[in-house]
Amino acid sequence: xxxxxxxxxxxxxxxxxxxxxxxxxxxxxxxxxxxxxxxxxxxxxxxxxxxxxxxxxxxxxxxxxxxxxxx
Numbered sequence: 001x002x003x004x005x006x007x008x009x010x011x012x013x014x015x016x017x018x019x020x021x022x023x024x025x026x027x028x029x030x031x032x033x034x035x036x037x038x039x040x041x042x043x044x045x046x047x048x049x050x051x052x053x054x055x056x057x058x059x060x061x062x063x064x065x066x067x068x069x070x071x
């Protein structure tokens with residue numbers, strides 16, 4: 001928090017904001033490890049879901065000859 005934000009917060013809000021900041025600062029390494037684990041788990045789940053998608057057949061190439069019929 002910068003000085004301007006600290007001046008705006010007073011009383012209860014300032015104390016709770018400061019407590020949250022200090023708690024996050026102390027637990028930074030643990031938070032980063034948990035975030036990395038959750039990212040890896042999510043990536044594995046997405047890879048598993050994407051592996052099961054059906055494959056789309058390619059359409060035949062056009063021959064290049066266009067025949068226009070008029071009756």
